[in-house]
Amino acid sequence: MIVALLLAQAASTDAYLDQGRQRWEQVSRQIWEFAETGLQEKRSAAYLEDLLEKEGFKVQRGVGQLPTAFVATAGSGSPVVAVLAEYDALPELSQKAGESSKAPTAAGAPGHGCGHNLLGTAAVAAGVAANRARIERKLPGTIQIFGTPAEEILIGKTFMIMAGAFKDTDAVLSWHPDDNNEIDPGKRTALTATDVEFFGKTSHAAASPWLGRSALDALEVFEHSMALMREHILPTARIHRVIKNGGVVANVIPEYAKLQMWLRDANMSNVEEMIGRMRKAADGAALATETRAKVSVLASVRNPIGNEVLGRLMQKELERVGAPRWDESDVAFAKALQKELGMEQAGMDSAVAPFGRGKGSTASSDIGEVSAAAPLAELRVAARPIGTAAHHWAQTACAAHPTGGKGMLVASKVLAASLVDLLQDPASVQAAKAELAKATKGKPYASPLAADAKPTVF
Incomplete structure (x- = not known):
């Protein structure tokens, strides 16, 4: 009797989301078209805020x-349960919707190469569906929907936590x-x-180079040191970098150079150890080139x-809802993408994996900070072909294709x-x-x- 009642209650949120499927697909598509990068998501945020009001x-x-x-908050009292929404895009990852070969909408334009238009929409849809159920069943408690910008530069949720946004939240x-x-x-x-x-x-590179001390030389020595360090880090570690400033013209010795470097590993203690070694490499490069x-x-x-x-609570709901149901056109699109990318044409995932199989990942997110402030669990739902990765134009294409929409619908049902x-x-x-x-x-x-840190785009 109790099991049947719970299934019926879950079916009501499922039914609401099924009935509103076209609406939520339109919301997702609008955010996909906005394609605003971190801290610039003005239209995306306002669009979701207005909807929730x-x-x-x-x-x-x-x-x-x-x-x-x-x-966004609805209800009152305990428990206070929440869902996270993201809606930032990535630079230079625009792509025409549903195109299986690279076709930017505009050269250099941003795009939803991580599918955050799907992520944010499913979270909002789930919160709305759950709140309707709360009202219908006269359930005690509060539902929160956190609109968290700038996930791609890993700062949005941290600043929200620092501002006390999660202080009353019981589960996320x-x-x-x-x-x-x-x-x-x-x-x-x-x-x-x-x-x-x-x-x-700085100095004239031809007339008096001996008077100059090149910041670019220091950067190159540092880069070489870090390249050698790669042999001596754990297999789980990753080091990424991009040169942001290497000087202006070749005939002027650069007095300033800047490189952005990201270091990641399975846990923070490993990252901190790498950061310590990186600081030594920077100091050594400066010493060798008489720079700072x-x-x-x-x-x-x-x-x-x-x-x-x-996690197990969501696993139960994921198994109940099931994986997205793909049709022939979805699979054909997936295989066309996989062929274009030179990988096995395996199509779309149609299975639900067992809980906590320990597959691991190399991706990072500021949800890690939320997990230290309130209990958190994260769901993954197929919205792109097997073997493909995020931060790629292929994900942008999927994020405005029925494959992305079907994944989004499953996610919204499980979350709600x-x-x-x-x-x-x-x-x-x-x-x-x-x-x-x-x-x-x-x-x-x-x-x-730092307590006085300010949000900045980098």
């Missing part, structure tokens, strides 16, 4: 020094488009993003603290039903909080950023 949510705009962040659910369907607490890595700057002395080095931390996120209570489950089961909420307290040994959240 019309749905009866109280919306706080401009949270945590972030004009494009919001917190999240999701991300992927090439599979799973809930795996070990799916993210820790990361620190830095600027490495060198300061030298400066290393600045831009962003830092820990690997998420897994929460089995929330899970939110309602938590409202109906305060004991699970308390168990999730106890699990986090045990993992953190009761220590309060400590931000990796």
Whole structure:
């Protein structure tokens, strides 16, 4: 009897989302067309904020020094359950919708190469569906929808936490488009993003080069040192860099050079060890070239603290809803993309993986910071072909294709039903909080950023 009742209750949120499918696909497509990068998501944020206000949510705009962040709230009292929405795009990843070969909408334009138009829309749809169920069933509790900008530069959620946005939140659910369907607490890595700057002395490169001290030389020595270091880091570690400034003209010795470097690994202690070695490399390069080095931390996120209570609750709903149901045209599109990318033409994932299979990942996210402030679990749903990756034009193409829409629908159903489950089961909420307290040994959240830090685009 109880099981039948729970299934019927879940079916009501499913039915609402099925009935509104076209609406949510239009919302997703609009955000896809906005394609605004981190801290620039003005139209995307306003669009979602206005929608939520019309749905009866109280919306706080401009949270945590972030004009494009919001917190939408409905209901009152405990438990306070939340879902995370993201809506930032990536630079230079525009792509025509549903095109299986590279075809930018405009050269150099941004695009949703991580599918955040799907992510944000599914989260909002789930929150709306769960709130309707809360009202219909007269359930106690509060639903929050966090609009979290600038995930791609890993700062939005951290500044929101620092502003106290999550202080009353009991449980947080999240999701991300992927090439599979799973809930795996070990799916993210820790990361620190830095600027490495060198300061030298300018001079005429032909007439008096001996009077100059090249910041570019220092940068090159530093780069070589880091390249050699790659042999001596763990297999789980990754180092990425891009030169932001290497001088202006060849006949003037550069007095300034800047490189941006991101370091990531399975946990923050490993990242911190690499950062220490990186600082030595920068100082050594400066010493060798008689310049000065400066290393600045831009962003830092820990690997998420897994929460089995929330993860298994969402796993139950994922298994109930099932993987997206693909048709022949979806599979044909997927295989065309895979062929274009030179990979096995395996199509789309149609299975639900077992809970916590430990597949691992090299991706990072500021949800790691949220997981230290409140219990959190993250869902993955297939919204792109097997074997393809995010941060690629292929994901942009999928994010405005039926494959992305079908993944988004499944995610919204799982999130909505899970939110309602938590409202109906305060004991699970308390168990999730106890699990986090045990993992953190009761220590309060400590931000990796300075208390006076300001959000900046980098």
